Structure formats: structure tokens, C-alpha cells
Amino acid sequence: MEVYGPEALTFEERERSFFYSLPEHSGNEPLPVFFCFHGAGSSARHHMKITNFHKLSDKHQVLTVFPEAVQFDPKDRMTKQWNEGREENAAFQHEVDDIGFVLELIHWLRQRHSVDDTKIYATGFSNGCAFSLRLGVECQEVFAGVGGVSGPLVKDFVEATHWLKPMPMLFIMGTEDQFVPFDGRYDSTYIIDQLLSAENTVRFFANSWGTELAKHIEEVDEGENFAIKKHSYLQGEEEKVVFYSIKGGGHTWPGGSLSQASVLTGQVVSQLNATKVLFNHLIKFQR
Known part of the structure; x- marks a missing residue:
């Protein structure tokens, strides 16, 4: 595995940076691409540390990309966010075209490496x-x-969306998240608002399949501290949309670095490896 970065490209008169990893021996075969987006106030390096997505490059012959969001106030790291569409987000307020940046980054990668355009995925x-x-x-x-993990869809997209094709999706969230309301009911104790509930987020993507998918729920792990349930939306026997709900789970990346744990974020769930289940689910699909 080879990790490159920080690399940079100029977009909207800003220098945007990112890291990426390649298999050590990739040859000329087109590579699937996994984008891995850090959380608010975090960084590409930290996201690499907690997820280890880049370590999948050699084993699975994929290209992984860890871009950096724009930080507007150097004294306030929470002004470093992706423009996910919330009005209170600094990137939204400054009209940062993060979607345009990602599309430009895909173009940048295509010019330098063999990319499988049918297998490009976004995680975060x-x-x-x-x-x-x-x-x-x-x-x-x-x-x-x-x-x-732990980032439901912004409510404003629901009514404006017209599904052109089915969209595979996997989502993970803890019921005791103190930053983002699991049930979508915002009050002043939470930091983030304007988001759907975890369940409605998953159902929204399940609806992209047009026909009613069969829903199956199974208990994955009944641990002392956490109870993990897997909610699968099936077409026949194939899982199209999957939701892992973690009873007692907080605001951390399951299976990631234990350094994430704190009074605010909660413990790190070790019974579930978010990187592994995300990769294994999404890589089955192509555009």
C-alpha cells in the first residue's frame, strides 16, 4: 500500500488538500474508489487513524481518498465542515461548493490513475x-x-429529491449519540439540527428502489454495554440498504481507535467494525 499526500488542487480559488492510497501493485486494472470524509472539526489524517480505510487498498485492490474540508476560522476548528446542506454550517453560509470539489477531485484522479467509473463510493x-x-x-x-456513521441526511433534501436510480446505502448510528439526535427530535442539548432521524434516513434511501423492499431485523450482538441490531432492506435475498442501530452507542466510529472515547462521545463499540461492513456492503454494487 502506498499513501500519497497531502496533495492539493485549486478549486474556487482555494487550495484544497487530500490524501489517497493505492495498492502497491495495482497494474492497469481500473480501481474502485472509496471517498472517506472526516467529521466536523476533524481532519483527513485523523479520519485515516480512526477508520483505517486506507489499509484496504492492498487487500482489496481499491483506491481510497481522504479529502480536507475548508476551515474558516483558524481559532475555531468547528468551522471546518463539509457543506452537507444545513443553514448553520459555515461551509453552507460561505457557499462552498464541496460537491464541485469532489467531482473535480474525481477528474484529477482519472488523469493520473486507472479509475473504475462504475464503482465510486462515498463514506464518512x-x-x-x-x-x-x-x-x-x-x-x-x-x-x-x-x-x-452518525450523520443522518439533512431534512431539506427529502422533498426536493427525485430518484433516478436505486441507491445502495449502509448507515450506522448509536441511540445515545449526544451530538446528533438519533430520533431526529432536536432540542438545545444537541449540537446539530436540521437532520432526519436515523430510521427515516435509511427509509428514504430504501425508497429509491421504487418497489417496497422487504425488511428484516436481526440481533447481531447483545453485549453488556451495547445491543446491535441489523435492519436489512431486501430485494429477494439481496441486501440493498442496511442499518445498524447500536443501543447505548455514542458518537464514535465502531471498531475504530479507542482514543475516540470520551465523556461526550461515549465508548467505542468493538463488536462491530464499521469500515469492514461499509466496504463489504458497498463494493457489491456498481453504477
């Missing part, structure tokens, strides 16, 4: 997850599937 954590879901809604002709 928290704000980066909400942005990934926005990409799945607004760039249906580009992405073969989307997903992430």
Missing part, C-alpha cells in the same frame, strides 16, 4: 457522513453507493 463520519449521503442524492449518476 458525522458531518462527513451527512455529506456522503448528500452526494448520493445529488450525484446519482456518479456514485454507486454511499454510507457512513
Whole structure:
């Protein structure tokens, strides 16, 4: 595996940076691409640390990309967010075209590497997850599937969306998230608003398949601290949209670095590896 970066390209008169990984011996075969978007106030390096998505490059022959969001106030790291569509987001207020940046980054990658255009995916954590879901809604002709952890879809996209094709998706969220309301009911104790509930986010993507998908729920793990349920939306026997709900789970990347744990974020769930389940679900689909 080879990791490159920070690389940079100029977009909207700003220098935008990113890291990416390639298999050590990729040859000329077109590579699937996984975009991995960090959370608000975080960074590409930190997202690499907690997810280890880049380590999939050699084993699975994929290209992974870790872009950086724009930070507007150097003294306030929370002004560094992806424009997922919320009015209170600094990137939204400054009209940052993060979608345009991602499309330009895909073009940049195509010019330098062999990219499988039918297998481009978007994943992320928290704000980066909400942005990934926005990409799945607004760039249906580009992405073969989307997903992430702890970042439901912004409500405003629901009424404005016209599904052109089915969109595979996998979503993970803890019921005790103190940053984002699991049930979509915002009050002053939460930091983030304007988002759908976890369940409605998943159902929205399930509806992209047009026909009513069969829903199956199974208990994955009944641990001392967490109870994990897998909600599968099936077409025949094939899982198209999947939701892992973690009873007692907080605002962390399951299976990731233990350094994420704190009083605010909660513990790190070890019974579920978010990187693994996201990859295994999405890689099955192509545009």
C-alpha cells in the first residue's frame, strides 16, 4: 500500500488538500474508489487513524481518498465542515461548493490513475457522513453507493429529491449519540439540527428502489454495554440498504481507535467494525 499526500488542487480559488492510497501493485486494472470524509472539526489524517480505510487498498485492490474540508476560522476548528446542506454550517453560509470539489477531485484522479467509473463510493463520519449521503442524492449518476456513521441526511433534501436510480446505502448510528439526535427530535442539548432521524434516513434511501423492499431485523450482538441490531432492506435475498442501530452507542466510529472515547462521545463499540461492513456492503454494487 502506498499513501500519497497531502496533495492539493485549486478549486474556487482555494487550495484544497487530500490524501489517497493505492495498492502497491495495482497494474492497469481500473480501481474502485472509496471517498472517506472526516467529521466536523476533524481532519483527513485523523479520519485515516480512526477508520483505517486506507489499509484496504492492498487487500482489496481499491483506491481510497481522504479529502480536507475548508476551515474558516483558524481559532475555531468547528468551522471546518463539509457543506452537507444545513443553514448553520459555515461551509453552507460561505457557499462552498464541496460537491464541485469532489467531482473535480474525481477528474484529477482519472488523469493520473486507472479509475473504475462504475464503482465510486462515498463514506464518512458525522458531518462527513451527512455529506456522503448528500452526494448520493445529488450525484446519482456518479456514485454507486454511499454510507457512513452518525450523520443522518439533512431534512431539506427529502422533498426536493427525485430518484433516478436505486441507491445502495449502509448507515450506522448509536441511540445515545449526544451530538446528533438519533430520533431526529432536536432540542438545545444537541449540537446539530436540521437532520432526519436515523430510521427515516435509511427509509428514504430504501425508497429509491421504487418497489417496497422487504425488511428484516436481526440481533447481531447483545453485549453488556451495547445491543446491535441489523435492519436489512431486501430485494429477494439481496441486501440493498442496511442499518445498524447500536443501543447505548455514542458518537464514535465502531471498531475504530479507542482514543475516540470520551465523556461526550461515549465508548467505542468493538463488536462491530464499521469500515469492514461499509466496504463489504458497498463494493457489491456498481453504477
